Amino acid sequence: MIFGVIASSALVIGALVGGWFTIPKRVLAAMLxxxxxxxxxxxTFELFEKSYHPGGLIVDRATPDFRPADPHH
Structure with a gap:
């Protein structure tokens, strides 16, 4: 529970700071x-790990992208 409170506190602190201060648009754009x-x-890291472990990577010769291997072939 303490980790949830710590993680959620960034949202509350950010809302309070955003209400009190005006940030230049260029700085805000860079932060976003x-x-x-x-x-x-x-x-990407989370999805890649889930797709890599079942079948590894294969390279399709027709397309230059990587995709997870089909375990049914």
Missing amino acids: AFAAGALITAL
Whole structure:
């Protein structure tokens, strides 16, 4: 429970600071871009691990992307 309170406190603190201070748009855009990149990276790592362990990576010769191996073949 303590970890949930600590993790949620960032939202409350951010809302309070945002209500009291005016942040320049360029700074706000940079902060939001960094946060979006961090979230996308975290999601990618989580999904990649779940797809890699069942079958590993195979490279399809028709397309240059990586995809998880189909365990039914």
